[in-house]
Amino acid sequence: MTATHADYRLSxxxxxxxxxxxxxxEAAAEFEKPVLMFSGGKDSIVMLRLAEKAFFPAKIPFPVLxxxxxxxxxxxxxxRDRWVQRLGVRLVIASIDDAIERGIVVDDGKTSRNRLxxxxxxxxxxxxxxxxxxxxxxxxxxxxxxxxxVYSHRDEFGQWDPKNQRPELWSLYNGRLHEGEHMRVFPISxxxxxxxxxxxxxxxxxxxxxxxxHKRRVFERDGMxxxxxxxxxxxxxxxxxxxxxxxxxCGDMTLTGCVESTASTIPEIIEEVAAARVTERGATxxxxxxxxxxxxxxxxxGYF
Amino acid sequence: MxxxxxxxxxxxxxxxxxxxxxxRLLFDSKSIFTDQLESVxxxxxxxxxxxxxxxxxxxxxxxEREQGITIDVAYRYFATxxxxxxxxxxxxxxxxxxxxxxxxxxxxxxxxxxxxRHGLTEQSRRHAVLLSLLRVPHLVLCINKMDLVDYSEEVYxxxxxxxxxxxxxxNIPDLEVIPISALQGDNVVQRSxxxxxxxxxxxxxxxxxxxxxSDRDLVDVRLPVQYVIRPKSDDxxxxxxxxxxxxxxxxKPGDEVMVLPSGMTSKIAGIDLFDKEIPEAFPPMSVTVRLxxxxxxxxxxxxxRVKNAPEPSQDIDAMICWMTTAPxxxxxxxxxxxxxxxxxxxxKDIQYRLDVNSLHRDLETKELGxxxxxxxxxxxxxxxxxxxxxxxRTTGSFxxxxxxxxxxxxxxxxxx
Ligand SMILES: Nc1nc2c(ncn2[C@@H]2O[C@H](COP(=O)(O)OP(=O)(O)OP(=O)(O)O)[C@@H](O)[C@H]2O)c(=O)[nH]1
Ligand SMILES: [Mg+2]
Numbered sequence: 218m219t220a221t222h223a224d225y226r227l228s229x230x231x232x233x234x235x236x237x238x239x240x241x242x243e244a245a246a247e248f249e250k251p252v253l254m255f256s257g258g259k260d261s262i263v264m265l266r267l268a269e270k271a272f273f274p275a276k277i278p279f280p281v282l283x284x285x286x287x288x289x290x291x292x293x294x295x296x297r298d299r300w301v302q303r304l305g306v307r308l309v310i311a312s313i314d315d316a317i318e319r320g321i322v323v324d325d326g327k328t329s330r331n332r333l334x335x336x337x338x339x340x341x342x343x344x345x346x347x348x349x350x351x352x353x354x355x356x357x358x359x360x361x362x363x364x365x366x367v368y369s370h371r372d373e374f375g376q377w378d379p380k381n382q383r384p385e386l387w388s389l390y391n392g393r394l395h396e397g398e399h400m401r402v403f404p405i406s407x408x409x410x411x412x413x414x415x416x417x418x419x420x421x422x423x424x425x426x427x428x429x430x431h432k433r434r435v436f437e438r439d440g441m442x443x444x445x446x447x448x449x450x451x452x453x454x455x456x457x458x459x460x461x462x463x464x465x466x467c468g469d470m471t472l473t474g475c476v477e478s479t480a481s482t483i484p485e486i487i488e489e490v491a492a493a494r495v496t497e498r499g500a501t502x503x504x505x506x507x508x509x510x511x512x513x514x515x516x517x518x519g520y521f
Numbered sequence: 522m523x524x525x526x527x528x529x530x531x532x533x534x535x536x537x538x539x540x541x542x543x544x545r546l547l548f549d550s551k552s553i554f555t556d557q558l559e560s561v562x563x564x565x566x567x568x569x570x571x572x573x574x575x576x577x578x579x580x581x582x583x584x585e586r587e588q589g590i591t592i593d594v595a596y597r598y599f600a601t602x603x604x605x606x607x608x609x610x611x612x613x614x615x616x617x618x619x620x621x622x623x624x625x626x627x628x629x630x631x632x633x634x635x636x637x638r639h640g641l642t643e644q645s646r647r648h649a650v651l652l653s654l655l656r657v658p659h660l661v662l663c664i665n666k667m668d669l670v671d672y673s674e675e676v677y678x679x680x681x682x683x684x685x686x687x688x689x690x691x692n693i694p695d696l697e698v699i700p701i702s703a704l705q706g707d708n709v710v711q712r713s714x715x716x717x718x719x720x721x722x723x724x725x726x727x728x729x730x731x732x733x734x735s736d737r738d739l740v741d742v743r744l745p746v747q748y749v750i751r752p753k754s755d756d757x758x759x760x761x762x763x764x765x766x767x768x769x770x771x772x773k774p775g776d777e778v779m780v781l782p783s784g785m786t787s788k789i790a791g792i793d794l795f796d797k798e799i800p801e802a803f804p805p806m807s808v809t810v811r812l813x814x815x816x817x818x819x820x821x822x823x824x825x826r827v828k829n830a831p832e833p834s835q836d837i838d839a840m841i842c843w844m845t846t847a848p849x850x851x852x853x854x855x856x857x858x859x860x861x862x863x864x865x866x867x868x869k870d871i872q873y874r875l876d877v878n879s880l881h882r883d884l885e886t887k888e889l890g891x892x893x894x895x896x897x898x899x900x901x902x903x904x905x906x907x908x909x910x911x912x913x914r915t916t917g918s919f920x921x922x923x924x925x926x927x928x929x930x931x932x933x934x935x936x937x
Contacts, residue, residue, distance in 0.1 A: 225739055225771065225803045228523030229605045238807035239766040242747040243861070246820050270795040271807070274760055275752035356596040360581025363595045366623075379582050380592060384619040384844050384929045386626040388766070389858050389920045393927030407607055409598045499556030513583055 230415055234267065237404040239388060240367060241271035241351070244402045245278050247392040248349035251402070252309065252342075254521060255281040257289070257297030258467040259424050260353035263413050264405055265300055266422055268351070280307035282350070284338050286330045287314055288448055288469045296425040311341035331469050335520045339375040342399055349392070349400045352521050357409045359498055361513035367406050373397035375519030410465075410497050411490050418483040427464045430481040434459050441474030465490075465497045524600065527733055528607045530624040530657070532648035533634035535613035538665040540591055542634065542703035542724075543610045544575025549710035550725060552599035553578065572704075579610040592617055594624035601729055615644060618651075618892040619844035622932055625652055626918075629733045630659040632724075633684075637670045637700075640680050646687060647877040647892075653691035654840055654894065654934055656914060658736045660688075661697045661727060668702040672715040690880050692911075695731075699724055737804050742770030742778070743831065743908070743916050744802075744824040745860035750809055762793060762809035763818050765861065768915035769908075770826070772802045772810065780816055781823045781906050782833045787814040821862035823906040823916075831916055833904035837866070839933040840875075840910075841897045843889040845923070849897070849931065850888045857901060857933075859919040865902045866921065872896040896936070910934035 227235065244251055253268060255261045268277045281301060301308045313333050316322045322336040342350060356363045366382050368390045383391055392400060405413075417424055434445040436455045443449060445457050449471040462475040463486075480486045512520075531539035544561075547553050557578060564586065565574040579595040580586055591612040599606050609624030625631060631652040635645050652660060662684050670676045677700045688696055699708055700719055707713035710725045722730075750762040772778075776789045790811040792802050802808040810824060818824075823831060843849045849868060857866040873882040874895040882896075889895045910917030921931030 225737070226523075226525060227803075227806065229526035230524075232526050232805060235766060235805050235807040239747070242764055242807070246748050246861070271764070272748075272750060273793075273795050273809075274754070274757045275750050276754075357598045360579075360595070363579070363581050363597060364593050380584060382593060382620075384623045384920075384932065386623055386920055386929070386932045387914065387918050388627070389860075389918065391858065391920060391922055391927070391929045393856070393922055395927060407596065407598070411600075494555045496554045496556055499554065513581070 230412060230419070233405075233408055233412060234270070234416070236388070236407065237267045238271040240390070240402065240404040241268050243390050244349050244351065244392070244400075245272070248400065250345070250347050251279040251349040251351065252345070252347040253277075253279060253281045253351040254338075254353070255283055255297065255301075256353070256467065257283070257293040257300070257425060258353070259413055259417065259428060260355060260405060262296070262300065262422065262424055263408070263416055264351060264353045265304070266420060267404060269304055277304055277306050280309050282309045282311065282341060282347070284334050284341070285310050285312040286334055286469055287312065288330055288471050290425065290427050290467060290470055292427050293425045293467050296423060299423065309341065309345065311337050313337050316340060329472070331472060332515070335375075335515065335518050338521070339519045342375070347399060348394060349402050351402045351404060353405055354403050354521060355408050355410070355413075356406050358496070359512045361516055365403065365406070365516070367403050368392060369401040369403065371399050371401060371519060375399070377401075377516050377519070379513065379517065411487065414483065414487045414490055418487060425467060427467060427475075428486070430461050430463045430479045432459055433462050433475065435462060435475065442476070443474060444470055446470055524603060524605050525733075526605050526607065527630060527728060527731070528609070528628050529630040529632060529728065530609040530621075530628035531611050531632045531634065532621060532625065532645075532652060533613055534636070534642045534644035535590060537613060537634040537636045537645070538703040539613060539632075539634050540576035540579045540610055541574075542632070542663065542665065542701070542709065543597060543608055544578040545703045545706055545709050546725065547578060547597060547599055548575055549706055550599055550601065590614055593620045601725070604729055606728065613644060615647075615892060618647070621648060622651060622655070622842055622844070625655050625657055626932070628655075628657045629736065630661065630728070630731060631657040632661050632663055634663045634665045635680055635684070637664050637666045637676050637680065641683055641687065643878050649684075649687065649693075650691060650875070650877045650880070650894065651842065653693050654842070656692070656910060656934075659695045659731050659733070660693050661699060661724070663724065664698065664700045665703050667700045667707060667716065668705050672700075672707070672713070674716070674718045677719070697721070697727055699727065738769040738913055739771055739803060740769070741829055741908070741913065742772055742776075742824070742826045743768040743913060744772065744810060745862070745906075745916070746818055746820055746822045746824065747861045749819060760811075762811050763824065764807070764809045765824075766807045767802050767804045768860070769804060769913050772824075773800065777827055778812070778824050779827045779830050780818050781825060781830055782904050783817065783822070785816045786827055787812040787816050789813075821860075823860070831906040831908045833906055835901045835904050837899040837901060837905065837907065837933075838936045839897055839899065839919070840894060840936065841889065841921070842894050842932045843891065843930065844932065845928065845930040846891050848888040848890045854924065855931070856922040856924050857899070857905075857919050858922065859905045859907070860916060862905055864905065865924075866899040869898040869900050872898065897933075907935050909937040911937055
């Protein structure tokens with residue numbers, strides 16, 4: 218933070234930070250039981266950092282929730298644990314395997330793990346009685362996200378109704394809920410991928426190593442480079458080669474693609490992101506490729 | 522070099538080309554990614570268009586693509602070397618006026634589009650009125666589809682004169698009129714070769730250079746308290762900080778301040794931004810203020826200066842934009858949210874309804890229907906710490922919430 222400006226102007230990154238902190242404080246004050254959805258990826262790390270700033274020197278006044286799909290990168294889980302430990306927040310883990318075992322979600326063998334995250338998440342919200350869940354969604358990520366409010370209302374079934382969103386004026390957020398409903402709150406709605414990297418660089422905060430260029434054994438599928446892992450058996454004709462890559466997003470290991478890159482420092486990543494011609498999800502997310510409205514449909518059901 | 526930020530919103534009737542313009546702006550400023558463009562090209566083909574429909578870049582919902590109209594605001598982002606832009610592309614359809622208001626409420630600049638063939642419509646007037654009520658300080662009238670009127674200077678002059686005449690009756694401090702073709706790109710990013718008679722700026726040039734920093738109030742200190750920070754840990758045993766986003770003025774350690782509504786005074790002991798003490802705080806910083814005395818301060822209170830404080834009042838006189846089908850009527854009770862404060866409000870009177878075409882004040886109709894605007898008197902259950910909206914967009918605004926459904930049904934701007 219550049220504290221004083223002779224002309225009292227705040228840089229755009231400082232304005233975004235101030236807006237996010239405002240949202241955190243509003244939601245923490247108004248909702249009985251908020252939780253922060255924390256994947257350990259770069260967006261949720263920035264979100265956690267902003268929460269840390271919003272309440273400092275007090276601890277973050279809510280727990281963090283992770284949906285464990287069993288397919289996360291080990292490096293991401295390690296970083297996540299270090300953040301949780303340093304901040305002294307409570308970590309709630311809702312695992313898909315556990316939800317299947319308990320019969321809460323049904324694994325019919327056809328539905329992807331990615332899709333099973335939604336009922337697992339909704340169940341965790343319901344079981345714990347969370348009334349608000351902070352998410353690290355950004356409006357620049359995808360065209361359905363671009364439409365979503367900062368306070369995004371979910372009905373008793375966890376559904377989003379994109380055609381009937383509440384008006385949201387100024388910075389006056391309406392947190393009214395009925396029994397069984399909850400709110401998704403998106404404090405970094407207005408950040409772009411580049412803002413996230415600028416901020417990570419400025420704050421000097423830890424992110425998982427998979428975001429930096431590294432050597433990895435990968436294979437090609439559906440035009441994406443996927444990592445070699447026993448969790449994702451090779452199909453016929455797929456060949457593993459070692460390449461220098463990095464990840465632009467961190468999701469499910471079996472669906473998230475990496476990009477060939479030699480960017481091994483934050484400034485190099487910023488340079489690469491600024492010059493990128495493909496969106497981060499377009500380049501790397503198998504889950505968005507099925508149809509034009511894949512994200513909208515998943516979000517309606519209650520996805521992150 | 523620190524980049525600054527401009528938030529702008531589109532406005533105007535349905536089909537006047539708002540989404541196409543935003544698509545064009547993003548496309549010509551090279552802010553579109555190849556996968557986004559491919560998807561738009563494919564959908565355009567599937568729909569049988571003979572051209573790439575750039576409005577599909579912002580019309581992101583399934584029903585919007587099916588109906589070919591915008592239903593809800595889309596937020597898009599792009600940057601030029603000195604400025605980042607947050608765009609709210611809003612719907613023109615009357616039914617979705619509430620979503621236009623959502624997008625415009627935070628804008629520094631409004632882009633009103635008019636179809637050159639049709640000139641001003643009731644909806645373009647309604648949107649201009651809303652932008653002026655919302656005190657969006659800068660306005661650009663884009664006369665669009667100039668390609669369909671042979672790039673005629675006469676058409677430009679006529680609509681420009683018509684709008685300027687209408688605008689003089691509104692509060693619009695800064696107006697620019699630009700003839701464009703969103704479809705062909707004339708005067709959006711590239712200067713038009715078809716309108717050599719036009720010597721003003723291109724749209725992008727204007728957006729890059731319009732001066733917005735001075736729109737902030739740096740005089741009247743207003744800090745609505747959102748959250749009281751009390752760590753109760755060994756390291757910070759006695760820490761007690763009042764957290765909020767500065768809504769006006771400049772705060773410095775040592776300043777004498779008054780806490781409202783109690784009226785108690787104290788001095789600022791320190792201002793914290795995360796783990797650093799800072800020498801001053803100004804809008805729109807989110808900070809934590811510590812006071813020298815142990816006064817009672819809680820969420821909903823306001824920190825201001827002793828001789829310059831907002832008036833605590835239970836009687837509110839405001840312009841209200843009504844956003845639901847069931848009309849607003851006298852005696853109705855609603856929940857009200859103003860800064861970090863919540864209360865209940867009773868509608869005492871609906872003084873008049875504003876006719877958005879003629880700007881005539883209709884004193885007869887004692888109710889406000891969907892998308893109507895009027896002057897309303899409210900009585901609240903407790904004092905709110907109000908400023909006129911003309912002085913402060915944060916402390917002068919509120920929302921009304923239906924207590925049964927929980928839906929936001931009204932937007933209010935407090936009168937002088
Ligand atoms: N000829 C011509 N057609 C245009 C121009 N700008 C937009 N159009 C067309 O006008 C139609 C409506 O454009 P949109 O951009 O969807 O209009 P809109 O203002 O966003 O409409 P709503 O959001 O539904 O209010 C489309 O068929 C566009 O291709 C222009 O400059 N010239
Ligand atoms: Mg549109």
